[in-house]
Amino acid sequence: MIIEKKEFSKYPKHFKANFINSLSGFKSLNLIGSINTKKQENLAIINSVVHLGADPALIGFISRPDSVRKDTLENIREIKDFTINNINEKMIRRAHQTSARYEKDESEFDYCDINKEYLNGFSAPFVQESQLKIAVRYLTEKRIEINNTILVIAEIVFIDLAKDCVLDDGVIAIEELGSLCGSSLNGYHRTELIERLSYAKVGAPPKKI
Amino acid sequence: MIIEKKEFSKYPKHFKANFINSLSGFKSLNLIGSINTKKQENLAIINSVVHLGADPALIGFISRPDSVRKDTLENIREIKDFTINNINEKMIRRAHQTSARYEKDESEFDYCDINKEYLNGFSAPFVQESQLKIAVRYLTEKRIEINNTILVIAEIVFIDLAKDCVLDDGVIAIEELGSLCGSSLNGYHRTELIERLSYAKVGAPPKKI
Numbered sequence: 325m326i327i328e329k330k331e332f333s334k335y336p337k338h339f340k341a342n343f344i345n346s347l348s349g350f351k352s353l354n355l356i357g358s359i360n361t362k363k364q365e366n367l368a369i370i371n372s373v374v375h376l377g378a379d380p381a382l383i384g385f386i387s388r389p390d391s392v393r394k395d396t397l398e399n400i401r402e403i404k405d406f407t408i409n410n411i412n413e414k415m416i417r418r419a420h421q422t423s424a425r426y427e428k429d430e431s432e433f434d435y436c437d438i439n440k441e442y443l444n445g446f447s448a449p450f451v452q453e454s455q456l457k458i459a460v461r462y463l464t465e466k467r468i469e470i471n472n473t474i475l476v477i478a479e480i481v482f483i484d485l486a487k488d489c490v491l492d493d494g495v496i497a498i499e500e501l502g503s504l505c506g507s508s509l510n511g512y513h514r515t516e517l518i519e520r521l522s523y524a525k526v527g528a529p530p531k532k533i
Numbered sequence: 534m535i536i537e538k539k540e541f542s543k544y545p546k547h548f549k550a551n552f553i554n555s556l557s558g559f560k561s562l563n564l565i566g567s568i569n570t571k572k573q574e575n576l577a578i579i580n581s582v583v584h585l586g587a588d589p590a591l592i593g594f595i596s597r598p599d600s601v602r603k604d605t606l607e608n609i610r611e612i613k614d615f616t617i618n619n620i621n622e623k624m625i626r627r628a629h630q631t632s633a634r635y636e637k638d639e640s641e642f643d644y645c646d647i648n649k650e651y652l653n654g655f656s657a658p659f660v661q662e663s664q665l666k667i668a669v670r671y672l673t674e675k676r677i678e679i680n681n682t683i684l685v686i687a688e689i690v691f692i693d694l695a696k697d698c699v700l701d702d703g704v705i706a707i708e709e710l711g712s713l714c715g716s717s718l719n720g721y722h723r724t725e726l727i728e729r730l731s732y733a734k735v736g737a738p739p740k741k742i
Contacts, residue, residue, distance in 0.1 A: 326653055328691040332590065338732075339703035344587035346705035347667055347692065349561030349619050350714035350724060351584075374583050374595055375560075377680040378553035381541065386583055410558050416727065417739050424733040435735075444535055458556055466675040468686055471586040475684055477677055482537040483556065494548030495717040496555035505559035505714045505724060508704040510731070510742065513714075513724040515559060518625065520719045523547075524633040526644075530626050533719065 342508050350505040350513065355419055356385070357407040357440070357449045358399035365440060365449050367432035368396045369422045371506045373408060381480040383408065383460060388473045395428055400476065404462045405447045409454035412502040416512045443484060455486035455501040493533070495520070551717050559714040559722065564628055565594070566616040566642075566649065566658040567608035574649060574658050576641035577605040578631045580715045582617060590689040592617065592669060597682045604637055609685065613671045614656045618663035621711040625721045652693060664695035664710040702742070704729070 335343060351371040358366045376382035385408075387397050400406045411419045415438065422432040433440045439452035443459070450457045460478040467474050489497040499517050506512060521530040544552060560580040567575045585591035594617075596606050609615045620628045624647065631641040642649045648661035652668070659666045669687040676683050698706040714722050730739040 325694045325697055326691055327694070328653075329590070329689065332689075332692070333588070335703065337588070340590075341587045342703035343699065343705060344590045344689065345584050346703075346707055347617075347665070347689065348582045348584045348592055349563060349665075349707060349712050350559055351561065352558030354558060372583050373557045374581050375554050375557045376595060376677060376682055377597065378550045379542070379546070380679065381538070381549075381553045382677075382680060382682075383557055386585060388586065408556075413727065417730065420730045420739045421733050424735045426735055444537075456556070456558075463679065464677075466677065466684065468585060468591075468673075468675065468684075470589065470672065470686070471591060473585055473591075475675065475677075477679070480538065480541075480553065480556065482535055483541070485534045485536070488534055490552065493719075494544065494551035494555075495719065496552060498555055498558065498716050499720075499722060503558050504727070505722075507707050507726075510702075510704065510729045511708075512727045512730070513708060514727055515714060515722040515724050517716075518622065518713070518721045518723055521626065521629045521721070522719070524630050526633045526635055530629045 346508040350507055353411040353504050353506045353512070355409045355411060355422065355451050355454065356396055357409060357451060358396050358403065359448050360399045360402055364429060365431045365433055366395045366399055367422050367436070367438060367451070369419050376477060382477060383458065383480055384475050384477045386473055387476055397474070400462050403447060406460055406462065407448045407450045408458040408460055409451035410456035410498070410501070410503045412455050413504060413514060415453050444482060446481070450484070456498065456503060457484040555717040559716055562620040562713050562715045562721070564618045564620060564631065564660050564663065565605055566618060566660060567605050567612065568657050569608045569611055573638060574640045574642055575604045575608055576631050576645070576647060576660070578628050585686060591686060592667065592689055593684050593686045595682055596685055606683070609671050612656060615669055615671065616657045616659045617667040617669055618660035619665035619707070619710070619712045621664050622713060622723060624662050625713070653691060655690070659693070665707060665712060666693040
């Protein structure tokens with residue numbers, strides 16, 4: 325079933341947003357914790373966190389003017405430090421609720437019943453309930469002029485794992501931590517590991533590890 | 534369990550790559566099909582495809598010099614048209630094998646036993662086995678100077694769905710199509726829908742839809 329641009333470009337706004345958002349496949353689900361100089365905290369759900377490099381350890385996310393609260397982006401530019409907190413099954417509805425349009429002086433931690441915590445002297449708040457918390461520091465950003473989307477680029481400062489599930493090869497078994505994945509703008513999915521495969525080499529099929 | 538930068542930055546190379554790659558959460562799993570002016574086809578697995586916008590319909594992926602075959606990036610810059618093909622359970626090992634370092638004149642379609650097809654007059658090859666195929670056109674790229682990573686930005690031209698599973702609100706039920714998600718550099722996971730939630734509004738809890 326082929327759907328062409330001339331067709332989907334005419335879809336109604338929200339229908340189109342859901343449709344096009346589905347195409348990239350499953351997404352990471354995280355909450356971004358931030359704070360400004362007035363100690364106003366913010367929390368925003370984001371499904372576009374992406375790995376950018378291991379050495380130096382970099383991580384990024386896509387911020388769109390109409391989807392991510394500007395408060396978050398302003399806080400990050402101001403304070404530099406922010407947090408990325410993986411979402412698990414116990415907090416789906418509360419995490420989803422952070423996408424409602426609260427006022428600037430309303431903290432989603434309070435309004436969405438999510439517990440905050442400060443760790444290791446880091447200036448931005450973490451989500452206490454999260455099983456995988458990352459302290460990150462804003463480095464730079466890249467603007468995609470076509471639609472004013474911004475790729476925020478940050479350095480990883482430290483990680484807090486709820487339990488030690490680092491495998492022999494360095495992989496963190498996030499399925500054991502209860503991380504979820506998302507689809508489009510409203511789907512929450514648990515996962516089941518099928519297999520992990522060995523590093524691919526020419527002339528030899530990959531092996532289950 | 535807190536792991537600080539001074540600790541993880543000393544991890545051995547492959548261990549560190551697996552570790553840091555785990556942090557962003559679950560990833561989309563796609564195969565990128567491309568071709569050059571000499572009709573040499575290439576296919577590369579990629580776990581960093583990300584939604585960039587619905588109107589205009591944009592999609593991107595992160596290309597790293599040491600992880601993605603340069604052939605793919607060169608082809609995309611040359612021909613502009615390329616394809617993004619969602620990975621399903623039947624093709625996990627063959628898709629993984631495309632990450633082996635084949636020579637420039639060796640097509641992964643042949644060496645990894647993946648069937649190609651050409652659709653709708655589009656110049657780049659699709660993966661026949663894929664249940665969600667996207668024809669895209671390269672628009673521009675953004676270089677992240679810190680590690681020479683590139684965000685490739687492309688426009689969606691048309692979509693081919695194996696079956697009609699577009700929900701009333703525009704969401705494509707990719708879980709019904711058999712799409713998978715990935716973790717770190719070697720994990721393949723099936724998913725199970727927990728719930729879809731209504732658009733979040735201040736003062737009202739989200740509802741299951």
